[in-house]
């Protein structure tokens with residue numbers, strides 16, 4: 139007990155250690171001890187001006203939005219380069235008007251989980267819309283994209299089954315495999331020879347096998363090799379789940395995502411996705427055959443035990459899907475902006491990951507320098523996301539820019555110029571993407 143009362147955690151030097159140091163096991167008898175250390179780290183990082191998380195927006199998630207400056211506490215209009223609202227749908231007047239009508243008809247919350255009293259006709263309309271959008275029999279809508287992945291994978295896999303997961307797959311997919319209790323093996327990012335070797339070695343020793351990948355990888359912006367993944371899963375009698383969180387609305391002529399982009403519509407066993415990025419709302423979905431979707435609906439804990447989406451969000455999403463599917467000009471603007479921005483950054487000497495999407499990551503390498511650059515960008519009126527371990531490997535810290543359809547060329551040019559000067563100031567070796 140004496141040790142539990144120990145208050146002796148020293149002041150932590152936030153420039154000497156990194157976030158990832160806190161992921162190591164601490165082995166202290168007081169569970170709270172690590173929180174005291176981390177809190178000290180946090181206070182020091184804020185005081186020294188390299189804490190760039192949880193900045194506060196005073197308006198919607200638009201290309202130029204009002205943000206509270208963490209140093210002065212004053213509002214400041216900034217170029218937002220960190221939003222997943224790629225198509226500007228969450229503040230579109232037609233989406234707002236549909237959300238308002240639903241609010242007036244149904245009220246704010248749904249009052250129950252879906253299987254009990256939480257299914258309103260508007261939820262059924264959204265599920266039917268999603269199933270039709272993907273040309274599948276059925277869809278189930280979950281409270282978030284995170285919960286759909288955790289729930290779906292843990293419902294479908296169990297001990298004796300095998301999950302083969304791309305090393306860069308989103309955390310929610312990996313968390314799903316942990317909850318499932320199956321064996322999980324990672325294949326090297328986009329390395330399908332490695333995946334084939336794992337299938338050859340392990341397929342016969344397990345019951346069900348699920349290959350799991352992002353459609354568009356959330357921290358890199360590259361697109362999975364869907365056609366070859368489909369060939370592999372068929373050759374080995376496995377199933378394939380693709381998370382379309384960053385692909386929906388973005389890839390393909392009608393925004394149907396990776397399948398449309400790769401010319402393999404309808405060939406993935408199971409699609410999950412989120413309604414919180416290009417669709418501009420909140421929630422997650424699983425789309426597939428009626429049998430699989432109904433099974434997931436009844437056995438995914440995050441569906442069974444969690445309240446359904448509020449109707450205003452669902453109403454807004456129904457309007458958003460009409461725009462997302464049919465407003466080709468908006469999607470074209472987004473694609474042009476993303477390609478232009480990545481090209482200009484590369485010309486300026488930045489190391490940009492192999493992206494073909496609005497996710498444009500500039501590799502910095504070192505975690506502390508990445509966080510400092512994020513705040514320097516802020517000082518210049520640019521809101522961009524520093525991404526460090528565990529979201530990416532330790533020495534691959536990056537500034538992750540997200541492009542929107544409404545960014546102007548002037549805004550994008552300005553960001554490139556500032557980024558170029560900051561890399562020079564922080565002596566980041568531009569070609570290598572790492573500090574000297």
Ligand SMILES: Cc1ncc(COP(=O)(O)O)c(C=O)c1O
Pocket residue numbers: 282283284285287308310352356381383384412413414420421422
């Ligand atoms: C690939 C991927 N899957 C799932 C999610 C989770 O979605 P949500 O934020 O809607 O819970 C995210 C994003 O946060 C993501 O990037």
